[in-house]
Amino acid sequence: MKYSSERKEAVLKKMLPPHNRALSELAREEGISEATLYLWRKEARRQGRLLPDGDQSPEGWTSRDKFAAVVETASLSEAELGEYCRRRGLYPEQIRAWRLACE
Incomplete structure (x- = not known):
């Protein structure tokens, strides 16, 4: 399924502080597969846009x-x-x- 860039950015923002939402929680809430969310996060990290999960020291x-x-x-x-x-x-x-x- 193709998602708009606006929706993708909105979901990515929920992964950032201060929200630090878990991918499994976001997947259920947004109706997007966890695999898609992992891919989006990986792409954003490659672009230097996201740092590691808040629970990672x-x-x-x-x-x-x-x-x-x-x-x-x-x-x-x-x-x-x-x-x-x-x-x-x-x-x-x-x-x-x-x-x-x-x-």
Whole structure:
């Protein structure tokens, strides 16, 4: 089945903080197969648009995920960085360490 880009984006947003909805829950609610949702999430991650699930600790993140976090936070103020980290279960020190590792 073909879904509109608007619907796809709306569902993808539900996977992001602060919602962090489980794919199985979204599949039931939206009437979209879990396989389709996994594919959408995988595509979005490949484009650097989504970070790992909120229930996955940062230690389990790939280097690509960590780099995406570094890029996303590069221009943030300290207050914005703090908010970003709270939403994703991170500490600013982790972002700083990842940034140093990228240099």
